[in-house]
Amino acid sequence: MHSGAIFLIEFGGIILGLGLLGRIAGRYGFSPIPLYLLAGLAFGQGGLLPLDTSEEFVAIGAEIGVVLLLLMLGLEYTATDLVQNLKTQYPAGAVDFALNALPGAAAALLLGWGPVAAVVLAGVTWISSSGVIAKVLGDLGRVGNRETPVILSILVLEDLAMAVYLPIITALLAGAGLVAGGVTLAVALGAAGIVLFVAVRYGRLISRFVSSDDPEKLLLVVLGLTLLVAGVAQQLQVSAAVGAFLVGIALSGEVAEGAHTLLSPLRDLFAGVFFVFFGLHTDPASIPPVLLPALALAVLTALTKIATGYWAARRAGVAVRGRWRTGGTLVARGEFSIVIAGLAVSAGIEPALGPLATAYVLILVILGPLAARFTEPVARRLSLSAPPAPASEAVEPVSQGSTRS
DSSP states (O other): OOOHHHHHHHHHHHHHHHHHHHHHHHHTTTTSHHHHHHHHHHHHHHHSSSOOTTHHHHHHHHHHHHHHHHHHHHHHHOOOHHHHHHHHHHHHHHHHHHHHHHHHHHHHTTOOOOHHHHHHHHHHHHOOOOHHHHHHHHHTTTTSSTTTHHHHHHHHHHHHHHHHHHHHHHHHHTTHHHHHHHHHHHHHHHHHHHHHHHHHHHHHHHHHHHSSSSHHHHHHHHHHHHOOOHHHEEEEOOHHHHHHHHHHHHHHHHHHHHHHHHHHHHHHHHHHHHHHHHHHOOOOGGSSSHHHHHHHHHHHHHHHHHHHHHHHHHTTTHHHHHHHHHHHHOOOHHHHHHHHHHHHHHHEEEEEEEHHHHHHHHHHHHHHHHHHHHHHHHHHHHTTSSOOOOHHHHHHHHHTTTTOO
16 A cells, blocks of 8 residues: 555656646747656656656556557558658658768767667657657748648658668567568568558548547547557567557548547657656766767757758758758657667667767757757858848748648
8 A cells, every 4th residue: 555655646746747847848938858858867767866666657658658659640641641752752751861860870880889779879860850840830830831841741751761660670679680670570561551551542431430429439449449559569579659650540530630639638648758767767877978979969960950951842942941941940859769769778788878869859859949940040141142032032931821731
């Protein structure tokens, strides 16, 4: 009974703390992710007040948080949208990978961490934060801008790449050999292909089967189906997150909208628990030794993300100011970087990887919104010697406001 009371006190304190931190972040207009990570550092190994009784439950909540993050991401897109993005925007995805994943891999090799850690750190530096970027676009009033579809296309391609990347690192972290790793990847690709095919052809039937006018029944069916598929995927060594992502893709229309509304509070709760859990397993004393490498990597990959966005927007015919805005908006890293690093921390492949990823995300989740706001004005000031922009470009956000993704 005593341990049960301690558990309720600890877990209740975590949830209350998340709510207060979220309110602070909302009041000052920035993402709460860095505050959640700092809270985890404060109550984890080597922190101010280490947790004891509730840690196991927090670990389960963190797994559910990852599953819900990917489910909600899948609900944002239809299978048709994904296929269309693959056909038209794959060059931008290739440039994104080359400019942002390779620096992470190179940094891991230079630090002497080995090839598996290099693959993991490549993912940490590659994937932008969809959640932070979506919030920034809304806060800055840029949802209707000409460059916004380009930004969303790059995010969609990164999300699709996760369906291939996560099974690869899962197999590598599990120590699977070439044959076993190839089988795991084949299963993941086959499952993704089948789900996309079924979603395109039979998405309406699936949505009709899941649909319910009763919010309670809809919530239970969607959540139960997601956890079931995620568990089966993890049993097949594919990735629970990929399974959840594919469930989200398969649902569409009113079902997807209803599920999104019902599951958003649960996602926010368990995603917050996930970030706290990651911080719990990072010793604050381990961050200062990797702070300089993390800062250098953050600055480098911020610049490469800006270059990625600029190139992609130029290819789409966006004006110069919109190109700079595209690049600046893509800088933020967040949830996916922590998800990837969390897999590596759980596998115990490199003790310094978790602290470096924590410091890296903390830097870029703060720098990202600033880059989105100020990259274009700074670039304009640095090019004062260039000819003035055409009048049509100067009013781009207004004249292009009807163009939406």
